Amino acid sequence: MTQENIEKLITSYVDGELTESPDTNDIKDLIEKDRGLKLDYSVQVFIKSIISERLKIKPVPERIKNKIIRKINPSKKFLATFFSRLLF
Amino acid sequence: MSDINERAKLYSEFEKNAIPPMDALYNYALRMTGNKNKGSRLLQETYKKAFWFFDKLDKSINIRDWLFRVMRNAFINKFSNQSKEMTESDYEEAEHFYKSLKSSSPDIARLEKVINNKLTDDELSEILFSVPENLRIVIILCDIESFSYEEIADFVDVPVGTVISRLRRARLMLFTKLYQYAEKFDRHQ
Numbered sequence: 001m002t003q004e005n006i007e008k009l010i011t012s013y014v015d016g017e018l019t020e021s022p023d024t025n026d027i028k029d030l031i032e033k034d035r036g037l038k039l040d041y042s043v044q045v046f047i048k049s050i051i052s053e054r055l056k057i058k059p060v061p062e063r064i065k066n067k068i069i070r071k072i073n074p075s076k077k078f079l080a081t082f083f084s085r086l087l088f
Numbered sequence: 089m090s091d092i093n094e095r096a097k098l099y100s101e102f103e104k105n106a107i108p109p110m111d112a113l114y115n116y117a118l119r120m121t122g123n124k125n126k127g128s129r130l131l132q133e134t135y136k137k138a139f140w141f142f143d144k145l146d147k148s149i150n151i152r153d154w155l156f157r158v159m160r161n162a163f164i165n166k167f168s169n170q171s172k173e174m175t176e177s178d179y180e181e182a183e184h185f186y187k188s189l190k191s192s193s194p195d196i197a198r199l200e201k202v203i204n205n206k207l208t209d210d211e212l213s214e215i216l217f218s219v220p221e222n223l224r225i226v227i228i229l230c231d232i233e234s235f236s237y238e239e240i241a242d243f244v245d246v247p248v249g250t251v252i253s254r255l256r257r258a259r260l261m262l263f264t265k266l267y268q269y270a271e272k273f274d275r276h277q
Contacts, residue, residue, distance in 0.1 A: 011256045017237050047259040051231040060114040064128050068135045073099040
């Protein structure tokens with residue numbers, strides 16, 4: 001197996017996307033025995049966790065969501081204007 | 089009257105299907121454009137375009153995936169910064185640095201501590217934004233949006249093997265940048 005293929009297997013293992021042989025135990029062995037591969041694995045796990053934890057999906061601000069809905073559906077704009085006039 | 093009813097039905101169907109994935113799209117827009125104003129504009133542009141084509145859309149299609157495609161095209165047309173396209177030298181520089189780190193056995197636990205205690209989310213976003221577009225797309229889709237390799241390959245129109253290579257490159261590049269950040273931070277202590 002080429003170095004490039006082994007590196008791809010490590011990445012697939014990190015993402016839980018291993019689809020064919022070798023199985024996860026073989027990959028674990030490879031990682032344990034080779035310092036370079038172990039670093040590759042640790043680095044990718046570290047980056048994946050930092051990115052997924054720290055840059056979680058945030059909700060769209062209501063102001064922007066409403067603006068989009070009003071632009072798409074002009075009747076919502078009409079209703080919003082109508083009710084705001086009733087209120088004030 | 090029936091035309092009005094048809095229109096109302098279309099609005100309601102669009103809202104029912106297209107609004108739920110809006111948070112995920114907004115997040116993608118923020119990470120790809122690197123700022124809130126541009127991200128909001130890209131989101132608005134995406135929904136405007138999507139609604140134009142919605143009545144002609146094959147209803148069996150996955151709406152979330154389709155909206156991401158609409159956003160990708162809107163991004164390429166109006167927001168993409170071609171100068172940020174990755175050049176070999178960009179990657180070679182990061183790869184060279186990473187190789188030199190490999191021989192010195194970097195202390196990831198210490199790096200994690202600095203990153204968790206000192207790096208703000210905005211700084212992390214900036215560092216992610218500094219990664220070239222073609223690498224940034226795959227890391228956003230995989231690590232934030234939880235797309236599978238197949239879905240990413242379909243989205244960026246490259247083979248799965250290329251997606252995996254880009255993901256690895258993106259992560260190593262980010263690691264290099266974070267490592268350099270931590271080193272700079274240490275020097276100023």
